[in-house]
Amino acid sequence: MRYCLPGVRSGPKDPVRCGLCPPSPEMAPMLALSLAALLTASPASAQSFSGSGTTVSSGTAPSTPDYYIVAPGDTLWDISRTFLGNPEYWPRLWSINDYITNPHWIYPGNRIVFRLGTDTEPPVVELEVAPPEEYRPKALSFEYAENECGPDVRFTGARDSDEYVATGFLADSDDVDIYGKVYKAKTRQYWLGEGNLLYLKLDDPDAFDCGDMLTIFRQTEKKVRDPRKHSTRYGSAYRVVGEARVVHRVDDIVAAVVRTSYSEIERGDLVGPLMPVAVELETGEPSGNLAGHIIGRPTDENHLVSIGETVFVNIGRADGARVGDTLWTVVQRDEAIDRDEEDESLPEQVTGRVVLVRVDEYTATGVIIDAARNIEVGNRLVQKVDNR
Numbered sequence: 001m002r003y004c005l006p007g008v009r010s011g012p013k014d015p016v017r018c019g020l021c022p023p024s025p026e027m028a029p030m031l032a033l034s035l036a037a038l039l040t041a042s043p044a045s046a047q048s049f050s051g052s053g054t055t056v057s058s059g060t061a062p063s064t065p066d067y068y069i070v071a072p073g074d075t076l077w078d079i080s081r082t083f084l085g086n087p088e089y090w091p092r093l094w095s096i097n098d099y100i101t102n103p104h105w106i107y108p109g110n111r112i113v114f115r116l117g118t119d120t121e122p123p124v125v126e127l128e129v130a131p132p133e134e135y136r137p138k139a140l141s142f143e144y145a146e147n148e149c150g151p152d153v154r155f156t157g158a159r160d161s162d163e164y165v166a167t168g169f170l171a172d173s174d175d176v177d178i179y180g181k182v183y184k185a186k187t188r189q190y191w192l193g194e195g196n197l198l199y200l201k202l203d204d205p206d207a208f209d210c211g212d213m214l215t216i217f218r219q220t221e222k223k224v225r226d227p228r229k230h231s232t233r234y235g236s237a238y239r240v241v242g243e244a245r246v247v248h249r250v251d252d253i254v255a256a257v258v259r260t261s262y263s264e265i266e267r268g269d270l271v272g273p274l275m276p277v278a279v280e281l282e283t284g285e286p287s288g289n290l291a292g293h294i295i296g297r298p299t300d301e302n303h304l305v306s307i308g309e310t311v312f313v314n315i316g317r318a319d320g321a322r323v324g325d326t327l328w329t330v331v332q333r334d335e336a337i338d339r340d341e342e343d344e345s346l347p348e349q350v351t352g353r354v355v356l357v358r359v360d361e362y363t364a365t366g367v368i369i370d371a372a373r374n375i376e377v378g379n380r381l382v383q384k385v386d387n388r
Contacts, residue, residue: 072108153385155328155353155370158284164367165278166357167262168298168310170224170235179203182216182269183253192265193258198244200254200271208254212246213274216258216265224296224312227378234363237312239298240277241265279323279357283369286326286353286383290315293380294329294354295363305375307368311354313381316362325356326369327381348385351375 070079081087180202187196198216202208217240226232241263244256258265262277292315297305305311315321329352332342353370368375 070108074108153328154350154372156285159282159369161280161282163278163280164355164357164369165262165308166310166365166367167240167277168220168312169238169240169275169358169365170296170312170360170363171238172235173219173222176236176238177272179214179271179273181271182265182267184267190266192267193242193261196258196265197247198256198258198265200244200256201252202254202271205249205252205254208246208249210246210248213259214244214246214256215240215272215275216242216244216269217272217275218266218269220298221296226295226314228293234295234312234314237296237298239263240275241269243274244271281324281355281357283324283326283353283355286328288320288325288383290319290321290325290327291380291382291384292319292327294375294377296377305368305377307352307371309368311366311368311375311377313354313356313364313366314362315356315364315381316360318361321356321359321364323356323359325359325383327354327356327366327383328352328385329354329368329371329375329379330382330385331379348382350385351379354381 077087180200182192182198183201184199185192185196186199189196192198200214208214217238219236220239221237224234224237226234242258242261242265244258246254246256248255292313294305294311295314296312298310298312313327315327328350330348330350332344332346332348334343334346351372352368352375354366355369356364356366358365
C-alpha cells in the first residue's frame with residue numbers, strides 16, 4: 001500500500017510542518033484491519049512504503065523494533081494515524097520519550113522505533129536520535145594575587161585590526177568645501193535619517209549626476225576654545241551626520257537619498273564632498289613622549305565622553321603625532337572632593353585610552369577605545385605615566 005509524503009522543506013534540519021496524505025474514506029476500514037493485524041502479530045515481516053521516503057522493518061523476536069525514517073512533510077499526528085491506526089496516539093509519542101519536546105517539530109532523518117504491542121499492551125514508540133554531544137563550559141579559575149608595584153596603569157593590551165568611526169573634524173571654515181545645504185525633504189518628519197529623500201540646494205547643481213555620493217555635516221562650534229588655555233582657539237568643529245546618494249535633478253534642486261546616517265539630519269545641514277569617517281587600525285600600548293589634552297568634541301554636549309566617541313586633541317604633526325598613535329587619559333584627583341581641579345601632588349590615574357584617526361598640523365581627531373569612567377573635555381593625554 002502506498003502513501004504520499006508532500007515535501008514542504010527538504011533541508012536536513014528543516015522542521016517538518018505537514019503530514020502524510022490521508023487515505024481515502026473507502027480505504028480506511030481496510031487500513032484499520034491491516035494495522036490491527038500488524039500491531040498484534042508476533043514477528044512481523046519487513047515492509048517498505050515506496051515513494052514515501054520511509055522504511056519500516058522488524059526482526060524475528062517480538063521485542064525487535066520496527067523503524068520509520070521521518071521524511072519531509074511528516075508529523076507525529078499523521079505517523080500515529082498511519083502506523084498505529086489512531087492519530088490520537090500522538091500524545092503517547094510525545095510523552096513516553098524525553099527527546100520529543102514538541103509534537104509539532106520533528107525533522108527529516110529522525111528514526112522512530114516501533115515496538116509492536118500485544119492484546120494487553122498498546123504499542124510503544126520511541127524516538128531514537130543521536131546522543132547530544134556533551135557540553136563542557138569553559139573552565140574559569142580564579143586566584144588571588146598581590147597588587148603589582150608601580151603606577152596605576154591599565155589598558156595596555158594590543159588589539160587586532162579594528163574599524164573606528166570618527167564623525168567629527170576640526171578645520172578652519174575657509175578650508176571646508178561646502179556645496180550647498182539640505183533645503184527640504186519629502187517626509188513630514190522633522191528629524192531625517194536613512195531612506196529619506198532630501199531636496200538639496202547646491203551652488204552648482206549641474207555638476208552632479210545620478211549616483212554621486214555626498215556628505216551631510218554641520219558646524220557645532222565656530223571656534224574651539226582650549227579648556228586649559230582659554231586664550232587659545234582652534235578651528236571650527238564639524239560633525240558628519242550622514243551620507244546621501246544623488247538620484248535626480250530638476251532645475252536647481254538635486255534630490256538625494258540618505259544612505260547612511262550617523263546622527264539625526266536636519267534641514268539646513270551643510271552638503272559637501274564625500275568624507276571618509278572610518279579607518280581600520282591596529283592599536284597597542286601607548287609608546288612615545290606625546291602629551292596633551294582633550295580640547296573638544298564634535299557634539300553640542302561638550303563635557304562627558306565615553307567609549308566610541310570622537311574627541312579633538314591639541315596634538316598634531318608638528319608634535320610628531322601619527323595616525324594610529326595611542327595615548328592614555330589620566331587624572332590626578334580625589335573624585336569626592338577634587339571636583340573641578342586636579343591635585344598635582346597625587347599620582348596619575350589612567351582612566352581611558354584614545355587612538356588618533358586623523359592628524360592635522362597642530363590638532364588631531366581621536367576615538368575613545370577604552371574607558372574606566374566618564375572622560376571629560378580637558379583631561380590630560382600622555383604616553384608615559386609617572387615616568388613609567
